[in-house]
Amino acid sequence: MSAESTPRREVVTGEPRxxxxxxxxxxQSEIDEQTAxxxxxxxxxxxxxxxxxxxxxxxLALAAGTLPLVFEALHSNAVVWxxxxxxxxxxxxxxxxxxxxxxxxxERDFARLVEGRPAP
Amino acid sequence: xxAPGHPAxxxxxxxxxxxxxxxxxxxxRISRTTSDFxxxxxxxxxxxxxxxxxxxxxxxxxxLGIAGLVLVHGPDMLWYPxxxxxxxxxxxxxxxxxxxxxxAYTLPDFAEGRLESRQVRRLVSVFVVGAxxxxxxxxxxxxxxxxxxxxGAPGWLGDVLVASVVVLAVAAGGMRSITFVQxxxxxxKLTALLVPAIFLVLAxxxxxxPRVSFDEQASAFRADHPLYAxxxxxxxxxLGTMGLPHVVVRFYTSPNGRDARRTTVxxxxxxxxxxxxPPVYGALGRLYAPELIHGGDADAAVLLLPARVIGGLGGDxxxxxxxxxxxxxxxxxxxxxxxxxxGVITQxxxxxxxxxxxxxxxxxxxxxxxxxxxxxxxxxxADAVGMAFAVSASSFCPLLVLGIWWRRLTPPGxxxxxxxxxxxxxxxxxITVSGAVRPPGWPHALLAWxxxxxxxxxxxxxxxxxxATPGRIPPGTNAAMTRFHLxxxxxxxxxx
Numbered sequence: 001m002s003a004e005s006t007p008r009r010e011v012v013t014g015e016p017r018x019x020x021x022x023x024x025x026x027x028q029s030e031i032d033e034q035t036a037x038x039x040x041x042x043x044x045x046x047x048x049x050x051x052x053x054x055x056x057x058x059x060l061a062l063a064a065g066t067l068p069l070v071f072e073a074l075h076s077n078a079v080v081w082x083x084x085x086x087x088x089x090x091x092x093x094x095x096x097x098x099x100x101x102x103x104x105x106x107e108r109d110f111a112r113l114v115e116g117r118p119a120p
Numbered sequence: 121x122x123a124p125g126h127p128a129x130x131x132x133x134x135x136x137x138x139x140x141x142x143x144x145x146x147x148x149r150i151s152r153t154t155s156d157f158x159x160x161x162x163x164x165x166x167x168x169x170x171x172x173x174x175x176x177x178x179x180x181x182x183x184l185g186i187a188g189l190v191l192v193h194g195p196d197m198l199w200y201p202x203x204x205x206x207x208x209x210x211x212x213x214x215x216x217x218x219x220x221x222x223x224a225y226t227l228p229d230f231a232e233g234r235l236e237s238r239q240v241r242r243l244v245s246v247f248v249v250g251a252x253x254x255x256x257x258x259x260x261x262x263x264x265x266x267x268x269x270x271x272g273a274p275g276w277l278g279d280v281l282v283a284s285v286v287v288l289a290v291a292a293g294g295m296r297s298i299t300f301v302q303x304x305x306x307x308x309k310l311t312a313l314l315v316p317a318i319f320l321v322l323a324x325x326x327x328x329x330p331r332v333s334f335d336e337q338a339s340a341f342r343a344d345h346p347l348y349a350x351x352x353x354x355x356x357x358x359l360g361t362m363g364l365p366h367v368v369v370r371f372y373t374s375p376n377g378r379d380a381r382r383t384t385v386x387x388x389x390x391x392x393x394x395x396x397x398p399p400v401y402g403a404l405g406r407l408y409a410p411e412l413i414h415g416g417d418a419d420a421a422v423l424l425l426p427a428r429v430i431g432g433l434g435g436d437x438x439x440x441x442x443x444x445x446x447x448x449x450x451x452x453x454x455x456x457x458x459x460x461x462x463g464v465i466t467q468x469x470x471x472x473x474x475x476x477x478x479x480x481x482x483x484x485x486x487x488x489x490x491x492x493x494x495x496x497x498x499x500x501x502a503d504a505v506g507m508a509f510a511v512s513a514s515s516f517c518p519l520l521v522l523g524i525w526w527r528r529l530t531p532p533g534x535x536x537x538x539x540x541x542x543x544x545x546x547x548x549x550x551i552t553v554s555g556a557v558r559p560p561g562w563p564h565a566l567l568a569w570x571x572x573x574x575x576x577x578x579x580x581x582x583x584x585x586x587x588a589t590p591g592r593i594p595p596g597t598n599a600a601m602t603r604f605h606l607x608x609x610x611x612x613x614x615x616x
Contacts, residue, residue, distance in 0.1 A: 028610060034598055042602050049605060050525060053213035060209060064358065068199075068350045077195050084198035085399045089392030092209055096385040099213050103381060107607045114610060 027114040045110045052102040056095050128436050129270045132444035136308070137285050140451050143301045164299055164373040170386030172299045173370045175306030177204075177387075178394055179255075179453035180262030180419075181505035183309060183446050186395075188418035189503075190402025191409070196346065197402075199353050200506070201395035205388060207361025207509075212384040215362045217377035218524045218604035226463055227368055227516060234523045236594040237531035243538050245468040247515045248365045249485075250546060251508050252461035255364070256454060256489035257496065258504035262419065263450040264493070269420050270443055276494055282447075283490045286455045290462065290482050299373065305452040306390065312445020313397040316426045316438040320404055323429045332403045344560040352569025353506060359575055360509030363516020366456035369463065376608045401425055422446070454486070461485040496553065506569075507549040514574040515542025518582045524604055526583075527597050533586025541578020545570045 030038035071080050164172065182204065189197035224230040227248050232241040260279040267278030289301060324330070361367060374380040405412060405421035408429050412418045423446065426438035465481035518537045522529045548570035551557055557564050566573065594600075 031602060031606070031610070034602070038602075039598060042598075042605060046525070046601065046605050056209065056213045060206060060358075064206070064354050068347060068354070071196070072347060080195040080198065081399075081403075084195065084202050086396060088202050089205060089395065092205055093385065093388045093392055096209050096212050096388045099209075100381050100385050103217070104378060107378075111607060111610060 027116065031114070041110075041114065045106065048106045048110075049103055052099055052106065055102075056099045059095060128440035129443040132440035133267070133270065133447045136444045136447045136451070137281070139304065140285060140289055140301055140448075140455075143304055164375075166374070166379050166383040166386055168299070168303060169370065169374055169379075169383045170390055171306045172302035172373075173367065173383065173387045174390040174394070175302035175304070175309065175448075175452050176366055176370065176456035177391065177453070178306065178309050178449060179505065180259050180446070180449050182394070182398065183313070183449035184262055184266075184419045184422050185258075185503075185505065186398040187401035187405060187422045188412070188420070190399055191405040191421050192413050192418045195399075196350065198399060199350055200357065201398065203354055203357025203509075204361070205391050205395060206358050208384055208388050208391065210358055211362040211367070212381060212388070215520050215524060216371060216380045216384045219368065219520065220371050220374050220380035221377045221604050221606075221608065222600075223603070225369075225372055226460070226467070227363070227365060228464060228468060230523070231519065231534070234594070234597075234600050235529070235531045235534055236596055237534075240531050240534050240538075242468065243535055244516075244519070245464050247511070247538060247542050247546075248464045249461055251363070251511050251515075252365050252457045252464075252485070253489045253492065254511060254549070255366075255505060255508040256457050256461075256486065257492045259450050259454045259457070260490055260493035261504075263447065265417065265419060266423060266443060266446050266450075269417075269423055279490060279493045282450045282454055283486045285451060286458050286486055287482055289451070290455050290459050301455065302452050305448040306394075308448045309445045309452075310394055310397075312441045312448070313394070313401070313422070316442055317397050317400050319434070319438055320425060320429050321400065324404060324407070330407060332406050345562065345565040348565055348572065349569050352510075352565075352572045355575055356506055356510040356513050356569070356571035358513075359517040359571070360511075360513035362520055363512035364508070365460035365464070366453070368516075369460045370456075378607070398422070404429065458482060458485045507552070510569070510571040510574065511542055511545045511549060513571050514545040514578045517575065518578040522579070522582055522586075526586075527601060528586055528590065528593060529582065530586045530589045530592040531594070532589045532592055533582045533584075536585040537578045537580075537582030540581040541574050544577060545574040548574070 027038075027041060031041055032038070067083070071083075182201065186197065186200050189200065219230065222230050222233055224233050228241045228245045231244040232238065260282055263278035263282040264275040265278070267273050267281065268275050371380050371383075374383055401422045405418075405425055409421055409424055412421055412424075423439065423442055426442060427435040429435070430438060459482075462478060462481040462485040465484055466478045470477045470481055515538050518541060519534055522537075523534070548567040552564075552568045557567055
């Protein structure tokens, strides 16, 4: 916790919230009104996100599924120590970082699709 | 047991307790609205929130339990910290952002919002309270053990002390204050293990680096089916984290789904960093406190080592630092859990809502596990926590994963999965704790590490019963899916 997290007290006024602004893009209104086309948009985003998640999950499951067998076969405490004590944590964080980048890219691509902008 | 009963340790514990109450009180000043109280008005940024989640998560099991298990059973026990960390990767890839975007306050809120069923909500509430209580008992018992070793005080005193401080801190400030308490306690816990560890390793090098041996005959076997137990542990910890009530509730404090994801990655790094330390204590404990291998209180290894290895005033002061960190561990996890359990009790058990009722619920939320901790005999803390993970993995994990990614989930399916998966895990844990089935043999192994079979049972029951009741798919399913998965920028025009 640092000093900068103590906020100065000041009055903040936001811009007035409209109850239901008109959708800016055609695709967004399709999604908002839950038409078949809008549903298809959402499904495509879910599929790409699920694919990213399952890729990371497959890697993790493969490692966690085989490591106990490998340890059993090697019968070496030094290896167990080195792998479980130290070596697993960096790959776990890196896998998380990779997933976040993929997921945010999927969302950016989706926003571009909805707003009708061309891919860069 | 020769205790490091130096007054410095008592002072350190007192300081941690005082700081927790004071930081909580500071939160009270800025905790004005109900939204502040429950979810810190959803404004906690990723780095602050990640430290808070980590501070809340690193419990007595992490601080004392892992070193104790490694000391007694050898390096295979390192699957515990790996599982506690990897659970956040699964939470990240399947749950974090959609859960935040669901806009619900608690797991029962999520269940009701997704499935539009009061019945499912009530059942989820029961499991949240059950898993929370299961997780609270070892925290309180760890506090009792620590205080007994430090001061020779009777075992119940630590339990009661932690329970009282938690009631004060939680009932007073709510989530806003807890956020600051947790952040403070993450860094305190890291320091309290890191600094003594550096001195311990230096002392070990001064001794000529004696080899730590984990040869087979010295390692007490913990299970007659060690490979099965290892897989049971992996499944429970990997899949259980995402449903732990005190972890889940913290995700609602993120401003949006993207920040919830980034928060989780930071948690992975912070938690992983912490877990590099307990194994050091386990290995050195094997060397310098070998009597603990057969003596029972192996959870005390972390507390005893500084005085044992370094000695003198330095050893006492480092011991005091460790004791303070241990108390931070009990207090942070216990307050987070109490907060989550009390939230559920307020909304689903007590008649009317409001902050005053929340305070009544807080007392209720901690009184039951306190009674449990005083009545039930001690199980090693990491094992006891492992059981809470198994229950969470078999009930909340199927509900969250299927609820977020599968459109055909129905309320009857969810109920079947919760009852068959979570119920059977809960029952196995109860039978194991009661001691009705004892090792050796498969019956004991299957009941003590239920996750290997109870998680598939939970998923299968949820899927099969949902497929059998296609007419009961909630009408709002498509809208819910859209809300869970669309970035906030694209849904901001619509009601939340």
